[in-house]
Amino acid sequence: MKRGIATFTLDNGVCPPWLFQRMVALGREIIYVLIEEYGPDEFVKRIADPVWFQSLGTVLAFDWNASGLTTILTAALKEAIRGEEQNLGVFICGGKGKTSLKTPLEIENWGQKLNFGMAQTHSLKFSSRMAAKVDSSLIQDGYQIYHHAFIFSRNGAWAVVQQGMNTANATARRYHWYDDLGKKDFVNEPHTGIASQVFEKNVLNLVSKDSKKTRDLSTEFAKSSYGTVMKDIQILRSHFSSLSKMISLKDGSQQLSLLQLSDEHFTTHPVVSEDFSKSKYLEKIIQKVTYEKPQTYEDFLAIEGVGPKTVRALSLVSEVIYGANPSYEDPARYSFAFGGKDAIPYPIERPVYDKTIALMQRAINRSKINLLEKEKALRRLDKAYK
Secondary structure, three states, X not given: OOOOOEEEEOOOOOOOHHHHHHHHHHHHHHHHHHHHHHOHHHHHHHHOOHHHHHHHHHXXXXXXXXXXXXXXXXXXXXXXXXXXXXXXXXXXXXEEHHXXXXXXXXXXXXXXXXXXXXXXXHHHHHHHHHHHHHHHHHEEOOOEEEEEEEEEEOOOOEEEEXXXXXOOOOEEEEEEEEEOOOOXXXXXXXXXOOEXXXXXXXXXXXXXXXXXXXXXXXXXXXXXXXXXXXXXXXXXXXXOOOOOOEEEEEEOOEEEEEEEOOHHHHHHOHHHHOOOOOOHHHHHHHHHHHHHOOOOHHHHHHOOOOOHHHHHHHHHHHHHHOOOOOEOOOOOOEOOOOOEOOOOOXXXXXXXXXXXXXXXXXXXXXXXXXXXXXXXXXXXXXXXXX
């Protein structure tokens, strides 16, 4: 599957009850067919595929390019399997807004019902929490997470579908995750994805492979002393109160680094816009981090209280003082599900296109719904990918 992130326009409307009920009914039939034919693990994997997820929402009659597809489709699928989760071997936790905060408790409740060991339940809860943390702290793209759904199978395969909103440009962005081996790397290129319609500038992208040096240095800082880290942060506080296109940091007669910014990058680079001057909370978290001394960057991120500002502070120390340039490239890559007909930003991948259509057609045809509803669903699928 392609790596990336999907972007949609914000949708403030309400899904009509009659439409939601139909989505639940048709969604239930498609789920039954897919799990019967391919098994629960494969269904979870499909949910983690943004192309397939988008296709399913379209087939169930929701607007293909509306942000509401994510929240309504997830709610419809959760309702569709209600009471049948253990028979199907698939479980859906979380959802939109306050419902997303219930995800850990829902995972724990299912763990008890399924007689999972404490370690297995903890692993699922940890995966859910880390996916949310990564997309809010390591990818600083201006989108605030407001929807988080965690889908897992009895065998332990899991997927995350979460969405953030950017009120400044009235768009929403959806993030997809998947793991079936229990060895997920949460901090290095962790997403499965499709495309984006909107590309943001100067996104701090610390999950990029190009940000490895920044992650490594940040981990070293976290393992050092509080005084050492705060000395470097004080340098940022002292030297970035005024704007300059060429910044030279000096400690006595020793030049520590030289940062040159392009005209475009200069106006929005975090270094010249960040304010560390009055951040007592940052100092408190740095003290906590250096006390716990995490051994990996994932351990660092997992510490309670570590969020965007702490991550950003150590990233800037790494960049400005030690010369480790993180990626500021938006991780969104592709245009919608299958690329653009004009090959921008990349050519349509016909094998992915054809496989998705064929699987969806098979599920619709095998579902136990009346012929008219089948024909409508097939027409929607055809219309979406013409």
